[in-house]
Amino acid sequence: MRSILNSLYQRLYSHFGPQDWWPADSPFEVIIGAILTQNTNWLNVERAINNLRENKSLSFSRLSKLPLKKLASLIRPAGYYNIKAKRLKDFLIFLSQSYRANLKKMSKEATYPLREKLLSVKGIGPETADSILLYALNKKTFVVDAYTKRILSRHGLIKQDATYDQVQNLFMRNLKNNVKLFNEYHALLVRLGKEYCLKSKPKCKLCPLG
DNA sequence: TGCCAGGCCGGGT
DNA sequence: ACCCGGCATGGC
Numbered sequence: 632m633r634s635i636l637n638s639l640y641q642r643l644y645s646h647f648g649p650q651d652w653w654p655a656d657s658p659f660e661v662i663i664g665a666i667l668t669q670n671t672n673w674l675n676v677e678r679a680i681n682n683l684r685e686n687k688s689l690s691f692s693r694l695s696k697l698p699l700k701k702l703a704s705l706i707r708p709a710g711y712y713n714i715k716a717k718r719l720k721d722f723l724i725f726l727s728q729s730y731r732a733n734l735k736k737m738s739k740e741a742t743y744p745l746r747e748k749l750l751s752v753k754g755i756g757p758e759t760a761d762s763i764l765l766y767a768l769n770k771k772t773f774v775v776d777a778y779t780k781r782i783l784s785r786h787g788l789i790k791q792d793a794t795y796d797q798v799q800n801l802f803m804r805n806l807k808n809n810v811k812l813f814n815e816y817h818a819l820l821v822r823l824g825k826e827y828c829l830k831s832k833p834k835c836k837l838c839p840l841g
Numbered sequence: 842t843g844c845c846a847g848g849c850c851g852g853g854t
Numbered sequence: 855a856c857c858c859g860g861c862a863t864g865g866c
Contacts, residue, residue, distance in 0.1 A: 668847050670847085671864095673846080673847065675862095675865085676847090709862090709863070711849095711860095714861055755849085756849050776848085777846085831844070
């Protein structure tokens, strides 16, 4: 499995090149995007984030002051806007109460206990927590998403019903424990998934993995 | 034009 | 411990 996962990475990197993730201007913006992109097309998330940017609300203080209804209207293009507005607010409350609204302070905490705390925030599940840890805070954790599972199961590397933790452990046990590698690998899997491994195209003949 | 997108929660078995 | 409906916009 180790050699399979490493050669898979090499092939993806050779084919697509570096992905330069996460597409955002700041760690704070990464976190906003991680919550907004839950089960949602990234293009719609960008619209929502641009609305926040134009409203100068991409900071803790501005976002905290934004009324819930106003926030919901700004992020409307991202879908599930009422729930996501609450989730953003809940995260801000968590950040304020646990880390004095300071991301640097949050990033000083060890990865595992921090992950547990993030998971205790309503609206933050395993993928969102790991995205925050890896892409906003540069912590060593592997992000698993629908594409990751679909790609691996279609290539017979995991069972279709493998759990999040099983898939994550598969990568983390077999890869060199390296933030840059985890960052690039997940981004490459998403890139491959978007272009060649859609749910609606179960038999893709063009997959560069063959 | 229906299906899908970088999930997660809560209630029911 | 699983299973499933709900949440919602915009692109193709």
